[in-house]
Structure formats: structure tokens, C-alpha cells
Amino acid sequence: MAGNDARQARNAERRRQILDAARARADAAGWEAVTTRHLADAIGYTQPVLYGHFPGGKAEIMRAVALEGFAELTALFNKAVDRKSGRRAVEAVATAYLDFAAAHPSLYEAMFVLPIDARFASDDSEAELRAGFDALTRALGDGADGSTTEVFWGALHGISLLEGAGRMRPEHRQQRIRELAARFAD
Amino acid sequence: MAGNDARQARNAERRRQILDAARARADAAGWEAVTTRHLADAIGYTQPVLYGHFPGGKAEIMRAVALEGFAELTALFNKAVDRKSGRRAVEAVATAYLDFAAAHPSLYEAMFVLPIDARFASDDSEAELRAGFDALTRALGDGADGSTTEVFWGALHGISLLEGAGRMRPEHRQQRIRELAARFAD
DNA sequence: CTCCATACCTAGCGGTGCTAGAAATCCTAG
DNA sequence: CTAGGATTTCTAGCACCGCTAGGTATGGAG
Numbered sequence: 001m002a003g004n005d006a007r008q009a010r011n012a013e014r015r016r017q018i019l020d021a022a023r024a025r026a027d028a029a030g031w032e033a034v035t036t037r038h039l040a041d042a043i044g045y046t047q048p049v050l051y052g053h054f055p056g057g058k059a060e061i062m063r064a065v066a067l068e069g070f071a072e073l074t075a076l077f078n079k080a081v082d083r084k085s086g087r088r089a090v091e092a093v094a095t096a097y098l099d100f101a102a103a104h105p106s107l108y109e110a111m112f113v114l115p116i117d118a119r120f121a122s123d124d125s126e127a128e129l130r131a132g133f134d135a136l137t138r139a140l141g142d143g144a145d146g147s148t149t150e151v152f153w154g155a156l157h158g159i160s161l162l163e164g165a166g167r168m169r170p171e172h173r174q175q176r177i178r179e180l181a182a183r184f185a186d
Numbered sequence: 187m188a189g190n191d192a193r194q195a196r197n198a199e200r201r202r203q204i205l206d207a208a209r210a211r212a213d214a215a216g217w218e219a220v221t222t223r224h225l226a227d228a229i230g231y232t233q234p235v236l237y238g239h240f241p242g243g244k245a246e247i248m249r250a251v252a253l254e255g256f257a258e259l260t261a262l263f264n265k266a267v268d269r270k271s272g273r274r275a276v277e278a279v280a281t282a283y284l285d286f287a288a289a290h291p292s293l294y295e296a297m298f299v300l301p302i303d304a305r306f307a308s309d310d311s312e313a314e315l316r317a318g319f320d321a322l323t324r325a326l327g328d329g330a331d332g333s334t335t336e337v338f339w340g341a342l343h344g345i346s347l348l349e350g351a352g353r354m355r356p357e358h359r360q361q362r363i364r365e366l367a368a369r370f371a372d
Numbered sequence: 373c374t375c376c377a378t379a380c381c382t383a384g385c386g387g388t389g390c391t392a393g394a395a396a397t398c399c400t401a402g
Numbered sequence: 403c404t405a406g407g408a409t410t411t412c413t414a415g416c417a418c419c420g421c422t423a424g425g426t427a428t429g430g431a432g
Contacts, residue, residue, distance in 0.1 A: 007378095036420060046381055048422070057420065113299070115351070147361040150354050151341060151369075154362070158344025159337065165301070168336050175333040176340075183337075183369040193409095222389060232412055234391070243389065374432085381426075388419065397410070402403105 015053050017043045019068070022061050026106035031062065031114065063125065066110040070128035073100055073111070077135035085141075087185035093139040094156060094177050101160035108164075112157060140184060152184050201239050203229045205254070208247050212292035217248065217300065249311065252296040256314035259286055259297075263321035271327075273371035279325040280342060280363050287346035294350075298343060326370060338370050 021042035025034045036058060040047045054060040080096035081089050101108040133149065142148040159176060162168045168176070207228035211220045222244060226233045240246040266282035267275050287294040319335065328334040345362060348354045354362070 032419095035418085037418090045379095047420085048382095049380070051421075052379080112351075113347070145358065145361065146355075147358050147365050150348075150358065151345065151362050151365045154343075154345035154348055154354070155337060155341035156344065157340075157348060158342065158346075159340035160344075161299070161347070162336075162340055162343060165298075168340070169332075172331065172333050172336065175331065176337050179333050179337045218388095221387085223387090233389085234413095235411065237390075238410080376431085377429095379426100379428075382424090383422100384424105385422085386420100389417095391414100391416085393413090393415105395410105395412070397408105399408080400406090402405085 011053070014043060014049075018050060018053060018061060019064055023065050023107065026065070026110070027104065031106060031109060034058070034061075062110045062114060065107065067125050067128060069104070069107045069111045070125065070132060073097075074128065074132040074135055076100055077132060077139070081135065081139050087181050089139045090152075090185040091177060091181040093136060094180050097156045098160055098163070098173070098177065102163065105164050108160065113161070141186075148184070152180075155180055155184075197239070200229060200235075204236060204239060204247060205250055209251050209293065212251070212296070213290065217292060217295060220244070220247075248296045248300060251293065253311050253314060255290070255293045255297045256311065256318060259283075260314065260318040260321055262286055263318060263325070267321065267325050273367050275325045276338075276371040277363060277367040279322060280366050283342045284346055284349070284359070284363070288349065291350050294346065299347070327372075334370070338366075341366055341370075 018039060021039050022034050025038060025042070036047045036050055039061070040050055043049070050061070051057060054064065056063070076096045077093055080092040082092075084092055133153065136153055137146065137149045140149055140152055142152075159168065159180075163170070163173070204225060207225055208220050211224060211228070222233045222236055225236055225247070229235070236247070237243060240250070242249070262282045263279055266278040268278075270278055319339065322339055323332065323335045326335055326338055328338075345354065345366075349356070349359070
């Protein structure tokens with residue numbers, strides 16, 4: 001059993017390759033273009049190999065990608081807020097959120113749009129998601145029952161999607177952020 | 187050519203049958219369960235018949251369903267606002283929006299989530315969409331450049347989706363509406 | 373050198389949206 | 403009333419999808 005950790009290392013590396021390939025392909029051509037055949041090709045093996053690493057198939061791969069996205073977004077939140085407070089904090093976090101969604105639309109889609117079934121998602125995913133939500137709550141100074149944060153998050157979510165769908169005027173983006181911050185920084 | 191309008195009537199009726207079947211199936215089992223084979227079965231014909239009525243295939247059928255949804259939603263807006271104004275109008279329109287999305291999640295999905303490519307949608311669709319947007323603008327009394335309406339719509343859109351995905355606490359729904367109205371009715 | 377566990381691939385299932393071309397039907401003109 | 407042509411409908415199939423059972427190769431242990 002000497003080659004045991006060598007095997008584990010190979011496994012981990014292949015797992016990375018799969019996730020990287022999935023994310024790259026999704027970024028370039030959307031999730032419907034991320035097929036098991038393409039992913040297998042990308043890592044130089046055949047389809048069944050994927051199921052050795054992700055028994056849940058494509059859905060589990062997407063969930064794994066989304067999980068990494070949660071961590072990245074939370075980090076961006078914390079970096080954006082830094083030592084700011086009040087309206088400046090709200091504006092910073094809103095900008096970070098919209099920038100993230102605009103820069104990685106497919107990643108964002110995996111995280112928040114596609115039916116990952118949030119209620120029954122893994123604990124990891126749930127924890128990461130909550131961390132991001134908490135960062136929003138802090139930026140808002142929402143001391144109440146969390147409804148303010150829910151509405152604020154809803155606004156960011158909706159604006160992200162409508163911007164991504166080309167349904168909001170791109171040149172008014174900054175104006176929207178100011179509107180939002182003015183109404184939610186009390 | 188005596189049977190010409192009889193033919194047109196049959197065409198129109200079949201078109202209705204297709205759209206009704208699509209909407210019913212989507213409501214019951216989601217859009218991915220709306221297959222061309224099932225639709226053909228539902229109207230008692232085979233797949234190619236569908237393409238005589240909707241050359242664009244499934245995508246065009248979804249677009250047609252969405253178009254009807256726009257008209258319905260706009261009507262609900264006008265009914266909700268009625269003669270109200272100020273905060274009561276905002277609350278009424280928000281409630282109507284969220285109720286609509288909750289009652290017809292698949293219809294809502296066809297209208298606002300699935301990539302219909304809004305920018306290049308039919309003029310009909312564009313016009314209906316604008317009518318709904320204008321109703322929001324009126325309820326808000328947004329006399330500025332429309333950014334307020336965009337943000338408000340974004341909030342409604344995001345909250346709808348997050349509620350539908352089970353990512354917001356259902357029991358706080360009324361609270362969210364109050365929050366929203368308080369911050370957007372100035 | 374043999375055996376066996378592990379890793380991998382071949383081949384295929386049932387499903388999808390969509391379509392070319394054959395078959396059936398219906399209306400019109402003679 | 404019938405022959406011909408236009409229209410409608412169906413049969414059959416393509417290329418693709420996610421996924422998997424079962425056979426084959428490979429490499430380390432005894």
C-alpha cells in the first residue's frame with residue numbers, strides 16, 4: 001500500500017482538472033455546453049472515469065464548482081467592506097456582488113440560478129452560503145430579523161440576472177448602485 | 187378556396203392546444219418536461235406537426251407562452267394599482283408581482299429567466315414587456331431616469347426567484363414586502 | 373510467475389430536439 | 403364522377419444528451 005497517497009494525489013489532481021475544465025467550458029459556452037463527453041475529452045479519459053470522481057454526475061460537478069464560487073464571493077465581500085461602514089460599505093459590497101456576477105456569469109448561474117436544491121444542499125454549501133449572507137448583513141448593519149438583508153440580496157440577485165440577460169441599460173449601472181445604496185444604507 | 191378560413195380556424199385552435207398543453211405541462215413538471223414528443227401526443231399528432239405551427243421549435247413555443255404571460259402580468263399590475271398611490275400602490279404592485287411569480291413559476295421562468303434573448307425578441311414581446319415596466323414606473327412615481335424602477339424591478343425579480351428556490355424564509359414574505367415598499371415609496 | 377484488485381474503456385440504453393422524404397388525404401378542375 | 407395536384411400528416415432516422423453494465427488491460431503483492 002505504498003502507492004496509496006500517490007493514488008490520492010492523482011485523484012485530487014484529476015478532480016481539479018475536471019472542475020477547471022467544467023468551469024472554463026461553462027464560462028466560454030454556458031453550462032449546456034458542458035457535456036460529460038467534452039469533460040472526459042478535456043481530461044484525456046472516457047466518460048465513466050468522471051463518475052468515479054463525481055458519482056452524482058454533471059449535477060455534482062456543478063455543485064462542486066458552485067461551492068468554490070461561494071468561497072470566492074465571500075472573500076470578495078470581506079475585502080470590499082474592509083473597514084468601511086454605512087453607505088460606503090453598502091456601495092462597496094453591491095459593487096463587488098455585481099462585478100462578480102458580471103465577470104463570472106456561468107459560475108454565478110451555478111451558484112444561484114440552477115436548481116441545486118438549496119434546502120437539501122450539502123452542509124458545506126450551506127455554510128459557505130451563510131457566510132456570504134452574514135457579510136451582507138454586516139455591511140447593512142441589519143440588526144432586525146434579517147428581512148432587510150433578504151430584500152437587499154434579492155435586489156442584487158435580480159439586478160445581476162437582468163443585467164446579464166441584457167434587460168437593463170448597461171450605462172446606468174453606477175446609477176443603480178447609488179440608488180440601491182441610498183435606499184438601504186440607513 | 188372556400189375552406190380557407192376553416193383551415194385558419196383549425197390552425198388557430200391547434201396553436202391554442204399546443205400552447206395550453208405546454209403551459210400545463212410546464213406548470214406541472216417544469217420546462218424540461220415539456221418535450222416535443224409529449225406536446226405532439228397531447229394534441230393527438232406527431233412531432234413534425236408542431237413545427238408547422240412553430241418553426242422555431244420548442245424555443246418559439248416558450249416565447250409564445252411568455253408573451254401571454256407579459257400581458258397577464260401587466261393586467262394584474264393595473265388592477266393592483268387601481269386608484270392607489272404612494273406607499274399603498276408600491277405595496278400592491280409588489281404583492282401582485284410576487285404572487286404572480288409564486289402562482290405560475292414556470293410561466294415566470296419562461297418570461298424572465300430562460301434565455302429568450304430579450305434584446306432580439308419579437309416587437310410584440312418587447313412592447314408587452316415595456317407596458318409592464320411602465321406600470322411599475324407609475325406605481326413608484328419614478329420621475330427620474332428610470333434607475334429607480336430598474337432597481338425596484340430587480341428586487342422583485344430577485345426575491346421571486348430566491349423564494350421560488352426555497353432560499354428565503356416563506357414566513358417573512360409580508361415583512362419583505364413592507365421593507366421593499368418602505369424603501370421605495372418616497 | 374501468478375493472482376487479484378484497481379483503473380479504464382467499449383458499447384449501449386433511453387432520452388432529447390429536430391427534419392428529410394414517403395404516404396395519405398382533401399380539394400379542385402375537367 | 404373521376405383524375406391530378408396541393409396540402410397535411412407520418413415514418414424513420416440523425417446527432418446529441420446523461421448515464422452505466424460488463425469486459426479488458428494494467429500493475430503491485432505474495
